[in-house]
Amino acid sequence: MPVVRTEAIALGRTDYSDSSQIVTFYTRDHGKIRALAKGFKRASGRHSSKAVDLLSQYQIFFIKKEQTSLHTLTEAVLQNNYPILRNDLDKYYRASYMAELTNEFTVENDPHEQLFDILTETLAGISTDHYPVLRSLVFEIKLLKILGYLPDWGCCVECKSRIQQAAGVYFSAKDGGGVCKRCQMKSPRGIVVPPGAMLIAGRLAEMNLQRLDRVRLHLSVCIEIEKMLRYYIAFLLNKELNSWKYIKV
Numbered sequence: 399m400p401v402v403r404t405e406a407i408a409l410g411r412t413d414y415s416d417s418s419q420i421v422t423f424y425t426r427d428h429g430k431i432r433a434l435a436k437g438f439k440r441a442s443g444r445h446s447s448k449a450v451d452l453l454s455q456y457q458i459f460f461i462k463k464e465q466t467s468l469h470t471l472t473e474a475v476l477q478n479n480y481p482i483l484r485n486d487l488d489k490y491y492r493a494s495y496m497a498e499l500t501n502e503f504t505v506e507n508d509p510h511e512q513l514f515d516i517l518t519e520t521l522a523g524i525s526t527d528h529y530p531v532l533r534s535l536v537f538e539i540k541l542l543k544i545l546g547y548l549p550d551w552g553c554c555v556e557c558k559s560r561i562q563q564a565a566g567v568y569f570s571a572k573d574g575g576g577v578c579k580r581c582q583m584k585s586p587r588g589i590v591v592p593p594g595a596m597l598i599a600g601r602l603a604e605m606n607l608q609r610l611d612r613v614r615l616h617l618s619v620c621i622e623i624e625k626m627l628r629y630y631i632a633f634l635l636n637k638e639l640n641s642w643k644y645i646k647v
C-alpha cells in the first residue's frame with residue numbers, strides 16, 4: 399500500500415487505545431482524512447516527539463487504505479503550531495471554531511486546496527492579528543463560498559430584484575438568500591438583518607485575504623454579520639456548533 403505525503407492541519411482526535419489515537423486532519427491533497435496514529439498519544443516520555451497537537455500544521459505521511467476510510471499515520475513532522483494561539487484563550491477558541499467548521503462542512507477524501515490554504519492563512523492571521531474577529535468572519539464566508547453554500551446576498555430570492563440596503567431587509571436560510579420587503583410581506587420568512595450587512599458580507603466573500611489588513615469594519619457590523627452567519631450555518635448543519643458556547647457574538 400502506498401505511503402502518501404501531504405500538508406495537514408489537525409482538526410480533532412479521539413482515543414483508540416492506551417497508546418493510539420484516531421486523528422482527523424484536513425489535508426491539502428486529500429481533503430479531510432481520518433488516520434490511526436499508533437504510539438502517537440503520549441505527550442511525555444519516549445513518544446513525546448510523536449504526539450499530534452490540535453490546530454497545528456504538519457507534513458504527514460500515511461498509508462492510504464482503499465477499502466476503509468481509516469488510514470494509518472506513519473509520521474507527522476511539525477511545520478507550525480501557532481504558539482501565540484496557545485497563550486490567548488479567545489484566539490484559541492476562535493481557531494478551534496475554524497477547525498470545527500471545517501470538520502463539520504467537509505466530507506472525507508474530497509480535497510479543496512483553496513480551503514486548506516485559507517485555513518492555514520486564517521490560523522496564522524488569528525494568531526498574530528490584534529483584531530481576529532474579522533479573520534474568523536471572513537473564513538466562515540470563504541468556506542461557504544468554496545463549498546458552494548454562499549447565499550445570494552445581492553438579489554431577492556423570490557422576485558430577483560436588487561436588495562435595497564435599507565431597514566426591513568430579510569435573509570432566509572431556507573431559500574439561501576435575501577428577501578425584499580415586498581416579498582417578505584407576501585410570504586413571511588427568515589430573519590431581519592440590518593442595512594448593509596448582506597452587502598458587506600458579499601464583498602468579504604470576494605476579498606483577497608492579503609488585503610484584509612487594510613479593512614476597517616466596526617465591531618457592531620461584524621457582530622451583525624456573525625449573527626446572520628450563525629443562523630444560516632445552524633440551518634445548513636441542522637445543529638448549533640460547540641464552539642459557539644465559547645465565542646461571544
Ligand SMILES: [Zn+2]
Nearest residue numbers: 554557578581
Ligand atoms: Zn422580492
